[in-house]
Amino acid sequence: MKAKVVLVSAALMLAEALAGCTSVGTLFTDAYGSKMDAGYQLPAIPIYKVPEQYRRQEVSFQTDEKPGTIIIDTEDHHLYFVEGGGQAIRYGIGVGREGFGWKGVRHVALKREWPTWTPPSAMIHRQPELAKYREGMDPGLMNPLGARALYLFSKQGDTGYRIHGSPEWWSIGKNVSSGCIRLMNQDIIDLYNRAEVGAKVIVK
DSSP: OHHHHHHHHHHHHHHHHHHTEEEEEEEOTTTTSOEEETTEEEOOOOGGGSOGGGSOEEEEEOOSSOTTOEEEETTTTEEEEEEETTEEEEEEOBEEOTTOOOOEEEEEEEEEESOOBOOOHHHHHHOGGGGGGTTOBOOSTTOTTTTEEEEEEETTEEEEEEEEEESOGGGTTSEEESSOEEEEHHHHHHHHHHOOTTOEEEEO
């Protein structure tokens, strides 16, 4: 009986690998503790409450895209930073809620640490209470862009979409945003340190 279980598990792992990636990876188990960053004290995340598949980890990942590319799987709520050699760093993400999702190819045009947040006019129209931030919300632990932001541009210019941090770690794995891609603050700091300006971003 044990032999059958082992064979079934091995077959499932092989199927995942052939599909393009496998969830079998190395967890960054110490990645979510409290830490100081640019004068801000990031609170520890109760990681036992975050499903394992949404915790930062290195995984097998087969792609023809070059190292440094960011690939976002909105259906599975995963962001992959391609390392090359069949490996990637995988992060859990929150994505656009119904009516706000999108797909396509963009690039990272700007990177900002502890960015200000300025709600777009359409968002202020939907949520008039945000008008007080028309000139920008100061950086901080409760700022919706969190600890870091990568600004996504197309050939036509700024798309208005960001890959950014969030203090709302419980929203990872859900469809919650107005189209931006959010990560836990500890994860966006890690991604920010890896990703380069000009990096290709594929959203699918």
